[in-house]
Amino acid sequence: MAYPTLTGYADPSLHARGLYIGGTWREGAGIPVMNPSTGDVLAEVPDAGIADAMQALDAAQAAAQGWRATPARQRSEILRRWFQLMTDHAEELATLISLENGKALPDARGEVAYAAEFFRWYAEEATRIPGEYRRTPSGSHNILVEHEPIGIALLITPWNFPAAMATRKIAPALAAGCTVVLKPASETPLTAYAMARLGEEAGVPPGVVNVLTTQQPAEVSNAMLADPRVRKLSFTGSTAVGRTLLAEAARRVVNCSMELGGNAPFIVLDDADLDAALDGAMVAKMRNAGEACTAANRFYVQAGIHDDFVQGLTARMAALRVGAGYDPATQCGPMITRRAIEKIDHLVSTAARQGARVTTGGTPLPGPGYFYPPTVLAHVPPGTAIAREEIFGPVAPVYRFETEDEAVRLANDTEYGLAAYLYTRDLQRALRVGKRLETGMLGINRGLMSDPAAPFGGVKQSGLGREGGVTGILEFMEPKYYAVEF
Numbered sequence: 001m002a003y004p005t006l007t008g009y010a011d012p013s014l015h016a017r018g019l020y021i022g023g024t025w026r027e028g029a030g031i032p033v034m035n036p037s038t039g040d041v042l043a044e045v046p047d048a049g050i051a052d053a054m055q056a057l058d059a060a061q062a063a064a065q066g067w068r069a070t071p072a073r074q075r076s077e078i079l080r081r082w083f084q085l086m087t088d089h090a091e092e093l094a095t096l097i098s099l100e101n102g103k104a105l106p107d108a109r110g111e112v113a114y115a116a117e118f119f120r121w122y123a124e125e126a127t128r129i130p131g132e133y134r135r136t137p138s139g140s141h142n143i144l145v146e147h148e149p150i151g152i153a154l155l156i157t158p159w160n161f162p163a164a165m166a167t168r169k170i171a172p173a174l175a176a177g178c179t180v181v182l183k184p185a186s187e188t189p190l191t192a193y194a195m196a197r198l199g200e201e202a203g204v205p206p207g208v209v210n211v212l213t214t215q216q217p218a219e220v221s222n223a224m225l226a227d228p229r230v231r232k233l234s235f236t237g238s239t240a241v242g243r244t245l246l247a248e249a250a251r252r253v254v255n256c257s258m259e260l261g262g263n264a265p266f267i268v269l270d271d272a273d274l275d276a277a278l279d280g281a282m283v284a285k286m287r288n289a290g291e292a293c294t295a296a297n298r299f300y301v302q303a304g305i306h307d308d309f310v311q312g313l314t315a316r317m318a319a320l321r322v323g324a325g326y327d328p329a330t331q332c333g334p335m336i337t338r339r340a341i342e343k344i345d346h347l348v349s350t351a352a353r354q355g356a357r358v359t360t361g362g363t364p365l366p367g368p369g370y371f372y373p374p375t376v377l378a379h380v381p382p383g384t385a386i387a388r389e390e391i392f393g394p395v396a397p398v399y400r401f402e403t404e405d406e407a408v409r410l411a412n413d414t415e416y417g418l419a420a421y422l423y424t425r426d427l428q429r430a431l432r433v434g435k436r437l438e439t440g441m442l443g444i445n446r447g448l449m450s451d452p453a454a455p456f457g458g459v460k461q462s463g464l465g466r467e468g469g470v471t472g473i474l475e476f477m478e479p480k481y482y483a484v485e486f
Helices: 050-069 072-088 090-101 105-125 164-176 190-202 217-225 239-250 274-290 303-318 338-353 404-412 427-436 472-476
Strands: 019-021 024-026 030-035 040-046 132-135 142-149 152-156 180-183 209-211 230-236 255-259 264-268 296-302 357-360 375-378 395-401 419-423 441-444 477-484
Touching: 019 050, 030 090, 040 190, 050 152, 050 180, 050 209, 050 217, 072 090, 072 105, 072 164, 072 190, 090 105, 090 190, 105 164, 105 274, 105 472, 152 164, 152 217, 164 180, 164 190, 164 230, 164 472, 180 217, 190 209, 217 230, 217 239, 230 239, 230 472, 239 255, 264 274, 264 404, 274 296, 274 303, 274 395, 274 419, 296 303, 296 404, 303 357, 303 375, 303 395, 338 357, 338 375, 338 395, 395 404, 404 427, 419 427, 427 441, 472 477
Parallel strands: 152 180, 152 230, 180 209, 230 255, 264 296, 264 419, 296 395, 375 395, 419 441
Antiparallel strands: 019 024, 019 209, 030 040, 132 142, 142 477, 357 375
């Protein structure tokens, strides 16, 4: 497959020209950005140090008062223009994502549309920030509550959704009146710089959005968290890194939102529509080739439908075309790095040695590029590592269960609680089981649950707070109470 023609925002070299601080581009290099479909270097981006991070905070501080005072309607219109620009350049952005992330073009197009929608949603929410006025029960005085911008926000995003994870944080922060410093993952920084260019074109004032890349994420992030000007941390990534950042943030009592790891169960009850469950399984498992925190990680299928489900899932997974992300025919792109392949292969091979049966896939594919085939494991022992660790790849382990109680027990037997999926024709049964599942989000007869209008987040070790929905903007605001006598 030949490389696509790279013009406009699809051109990696356009987004490798420097750090974006205070509305200016500061040239530099040092971080190679790889194409996981080929193993080739796409471009180099700057490697920021602590001094660069402090300059980004200086820029955010200089812009903070002006942006805070900007009328909500004006902030709204800028976000709406940003949405329109993303929509206008959607195919270029999808190509760029496919190049640096490896995801198949249909997934990349879906991400661009999803990412842009956060700007449209929060363009609307910017003008609807809630307040409160009421009399105290004792009648002694009046209660007036308003919400103010929390202050400068440090946004740290992962590589798997380089556009959506950025816009899901930038949009509510700007709508609330906050200025931000975005630190994207060094594996996929080009899309973040593309977002900055689009924001500049949309009319975002200098310093309101700053973007920096670094190969010293811990040192740079910790230095910013130690700065008293930073009042908010919004992080999406692994639970292990989230715990470390929470500890650092605690030193200065920085407000934190955390969207962390997942280990989503996909439960199929024996009265489910088999074809619908298989359709949902393919979406829940294979979106972004399984490299998603909401990906179905454990398939629990009731005994009466188990064998047919395994057979159907195996056929569908085996039929997927694996290839370069930018190839229009590709349905499953590469993994992000060779290290990711090694982790997936270790989980699969260990499960196979412990008794699981590989019904399709199960062996890494030759390069160039980092490819692992869609894989189904049947008869997986519940105690294997693959049942407890986030796979982050195109592997579907299937477990048989007999009763609802057993399904709930198995589904809840994890430290995570981000997402879960449940298939049954009986809505009353779905709600009964759903109430017992320890999860922040539940898809009922649906393999895709993410929506900018809905609160996204988990329980237990899957995070703190929510992104999206009407509550997402309040994560970047502080309530102020006035006791009023009149």
